[in-house]
Structure formats: C-alpha cells, structure tokens
Amino acid sequence: MERLCKIRDIQRSVIAFEQQFEKQYGISLNEGMLLCSLTKHEQLTSGELGELLGLTASNMSKVIASVEKKELIERFICKEDKRQMRFSLTDAGRKLIESIHCGEVDTPALLESIISNHNF
Numbered sequence: 242m243e244r245l246c247k248i249r250d251i252q253r254s255v256i257a258f259e260q261q262f263e264k265q266y267g268i269s270l271n272e273g274m275l276l277c278s279l280t281k282h283e284q285l286t287s288g289e290l291g292e293l294l295g296l297t298a299s300n301m302s303k304v305i306a307s308v309e310k311k312e313l314i315e316r317f318i319c320k321e322d323k324r325q326m327r328f329s330l331t332d333a334g335r336k337l338i339e340s341i342h343c344g345e346v347d348t349p350a351l352l353e354s355i356i357s358n359h360n361f
Contacts, residue, residue: 254349261347266337268311271296271304276313276330276338284317284327313337 259270266273271294278293279285285293291301305328308314313334319325330338348356 250351251355254352257349258346258352265346266341268308268313268337269304271300272308272311272313273338273341275304275308276334279314279328279330279334280338284329286319286325286327290328308334 255270262273263269268276274294275290278290282289287298287301287305290296290305291298294301294304296304305314309316311333312331314328315331316326316328319327
C-alpha cells in the first residue's frame with residue numbers, strides 16, 4: 242500500500258510540474274517531449290514519435306495535431322513510403338524548444354529529489 246501512495250505522490254508532482262510548464266511555455270509536457278525528440282532526429286513518423294514518447298497511436302495523433310495547429314511542426318510525405326508522413330520542426334518550433342529551460346519551472350520537491358538522485 243505504501244508503494245501505491247508513493248506512486249500517487251509522484252504522479253501528483255508530475256501533474257504539478259506539467260501545469261507550471263504549460264503555463265510558462267504554452268505547450269503540454271507531451272508537446273514539449275515531441276519537440277525535443279525532433280531536435281534529436283531531423284524527421285520522424287508518428288509511429289516513431291509514439292514509440293519515443295510512450296504514447297498510443299491515438300494519443301500521439303492528438304499531440305501531433307495540437308503542435309501542428311500551433312505551427313511548431315510540419316508534415317512531409319515520406320520519400321521511401323508515400324503512404325507515411327514524416328514530421329519535423331518549423332522555425333517557430335525550433336525557437337520555442339531552444340527557449341525552454343526546465344530549471345526555470347517550479348519543480349515539486351519530490352521530483353527534484355528524484356532528478357537529483359538519478360543524475361538527470
């Protein structure tokens with residue numbers, strides 16, 4: 242039972258961090274992770290993004306639609322397989338992700354201790 246309560250506390254801390262992150266940068270944590278993934282890989286498919294972020298295809302589609310609407314990413318038809326779409330950062334997306342400094346976001350103490358203890 243104690244483990245379950247600790248997991249609940251971690252979840253609450255992540256939610257609190259995400260709320261502060263969204264308030265400061267105007268994007269959700271999943272949107273930020275998508276942009277971050279595209280800084281490390283020039284172009285990715287929705288399946289590749291979903292795998293990197295640990296999201297279902299349905300949730301990944303929602304995140305992609307949201308960042309596309311904000312004009313932070315753009316889609317291209319895959320050259321190797323015309324049935325697939327690839328996504329990359331726009332200039333606005335690149336500028337936003339470069340401006341993000343998570344250390345400036347209020348991080349709940351529990352998350353801060355987890356991050357500090359695991360050298361993130």
